Amino acid sequence: MARPRNQTQRRQDLIAATIDTAGRKGLRALSMTDVAEEAGLTRGAVLYYYEDLESLLVEAHRAGIERLGERRDTLVRGVDSSAEQLAVAIRTGLPDGPEDALMRLLYEFDVLAGTSQVHDELVEALYRRQLATYTSILQRGAASGDFAPRTSIETLAMNLVALEDAYGLHIVVGNSLITVEMAEKAMREAAAGLGAPPGDTP
Incomplete structure (x- = not known):
């Protein structure tokens, strides 16, 4: 056995x-x-x-998404207020830097979208998970009064995912003009400007 x-x-x-x-x-x-x-x-x-290598890559793609999503969700659940949860979600959704192998690999997998139905589905699965994380935090914050969104929660969540993906790509390719700290600050200011001010990162 x-x-x-x-x-x-x-x-x-x-x-x-x-x-x-x-x-x-x-x-x-x-x-x-x-x-x-x-x-x-x-x-x-x-x-x-x-x-073959492709079958192994599919499993690696799926495992990478799960590893990234579960790590972030666990850290988010570890803090109480919606504002703190949003701060944690923003910080942990960005790469640690150009050397972040897992995040760099997930961006590379995006390139395979359009060439493989399985990779298409996995790219969409990651997006849905990112969207769900932000949406749930924003919904709790709006319900508690911590946030007063100036746009729909759905649109605000989409914008945060879009910023996360865009800044993350610049970080992993080593763009010296956009650091992790700059990207985090920009995302925090964008969220605050739309009525969802993040708290301090624990």
Whole structure:
């Protein structure tokens, strides 16, 4: 009975190796051999679990979205007020910097949208998760009186996701004119200007 558990763990290890390696090398330069070396396996051993690189990339894309979304949602749930939750959501939705391998990889996966139905669906899944995080915070804040949105909550949430994606892309490509701190400040000011002032980041 131990074999299925071992196979599950091995698949998880391969997905982690794919995320780490692709984050460093980029999708265009990634090979199955690279993943195998990162995982400490032979290329043939990797092919035992995944028939090709594309099937492994799909699982890595799905796992990356879950890792990013769950990390943020956990941190948001860790604070009480809607204003603090919005501050946490803004900060943790941005990359840590150009070296943020997971965020850089997720942006690269966006390039695959339009070439693969599965990747199209995963890009949309990430967007829906981002939208849901902001929407739920804004709804709670409006209900409690912490926020007084000057536009619909749906539109405000969409704008925050759009800013998050745009600033995040500049950060991961290393645009020296936009730092993480500048992007966070700009998003906070935009939210405040539309009636949802974030609190201090815990």
